[in-house]
Amino acid sequence: MLDEYSIEQRATQIFDTRSKEYFSEVLSCYAAGNYRSAVVMLWSVVVCDLLFKLQHLVDLYGDDKAKNILAEIGKLQEDNERSPVWETKLVESVAEQTQLIDIAERENLLHLQRQRHLAAHPVVNANFQLHRPNRDTARALIRNALDGLLMKAPILSKQVVGDLVEDLAQASGILIDDKKLKAYLESKYYSRFNPEVEKAVFKALWKFVFRLTDETCEKNRAINYSALRLLFERNPAQFRKQVEADSDYFSTIANGGDPVVCLIHFLSRESSLYGLLADHAKTAIQHVADNDVTSRCLAWFTASLPEHADLLRVWIVGHEYPDIERETWDDLREISDSPEWVGTVVRLASAYYVASSNYDGADKRFNEAIRPLLPSFTLDDCIELIRGIETNGQTWERRGAYRDHRELRTRALEIDPAVDLTEYRVFNCHLG
DSSP, rough: OOOOOOOHHHHTTTTSSSHHHHHHHOOOHHHHHHHHHHHHHHHHHHHHHEEEEEEHHHHHHHHHHHHHHHHHHHHHHHTTTTTHHHHHHHHHHHHHSSSSSSSHHHHHHHHHHHHHHHHTTTTTTTTOOOOOOOOHHHHHHHHIIIIIIIIIIOOOOOHHOOOOHHHHHTTTTOOOOOHHHHHHHHHTGGGOOHHHHHHHHHHHHHHHTTTOOOOHHHHHOOOOOHHHHHHHHHHHHHHHHHHHTTHHHHOOOOSSSHHHHHHHHHHOGGGGGGGOOOOHHHHHHHHHHHHHHHHHOOGGGGGGHHHHHHHHHHHHTSSOOOOOOHHHHHHHHTTSSSSSHHHHHHHHHHHHHHHHSSHHHHHHHHHIIIIGGHHHHHHHHHHHHHHHTTTTTHHSTTHHHHHHHHHHHHHHHHOOTOOOTOOOOHHHHOOO
């Protein structure tokens, strides 16, 4: 399999302009096959970039830890200008005291330092040949440096949460769909996060979306929810472990209202999290599901998918006449991509339409539940719906039936041009 990783493309995403300029020399040496020189220069770029990022934290956030590391490194340099000990200390201090790099990234950088020493010093083998890293080694070192450090922004989790939610609030008018929002978040934030920052942001967004009910959170709940969901999708296993390890925090949700409705939407996609929540959170979720139409449709995770479908059907064909919006049908359809579930949703939509209690309701139900799903109807589904239509005059007597039911007949003939629908007299006599 070809390695599609592009060093050149990643180099354009280096955060600091000075580091980007220095890295161009690494890239030039690597492209020319001068791997020894590339590794030597790469270490210099890494060290400079760490110093740049620490200074950025001091200048932008007044971060005391960054300030102390810089002071300590400066003292080591003064004590022994020729000793490289401060370089190792820099990497270790940054890993231990900041969120710029994690343990794995620290080890990658220290490995780069060892490779740099072998490449820079006159270390020869038994045949008096200088150490020369090969292309694969140089490429791996460059890739680790880019992904683990150079491309990342110098951020602190506490500050980035505030910056992120403020940014989202201001940009919500232009980030009108998930595609644009994802591209924006990946470019400006998520691609620069390390795991610790990711977890801090996830924890904060969870509180803003599923717990708090102040005016600011109410206003920005939708876009904050989308940001949380997109962040979760980057590393589901990591966030599941986080929820499991801190169940008390993640189980502290609002008692009801929009925060819990949002949580039910989220759990309908990430059902494994439901079992990790405490009983009091589950009670709040169940209460909302019992009293909110959309939540009732999506809260399948409180039972099982087949059981949920059976309960929905009983509810839909009963005498409560729920008003299920188009967006809810879309969300219901997306719970699973299995053909079996698609068929289940089609049959639920048919039952919903056939149970219409008046002409206006039937107009709305066909438009919002049936029409979007027609491409997924099988021939049996079409015939079952036609039979149901014949039992309820609110569906076939209305003016819109002439147009709507023609679409249903067209779908049946599209599947099987030879199908005989003449026996459905009531259905056919209103098609003209």
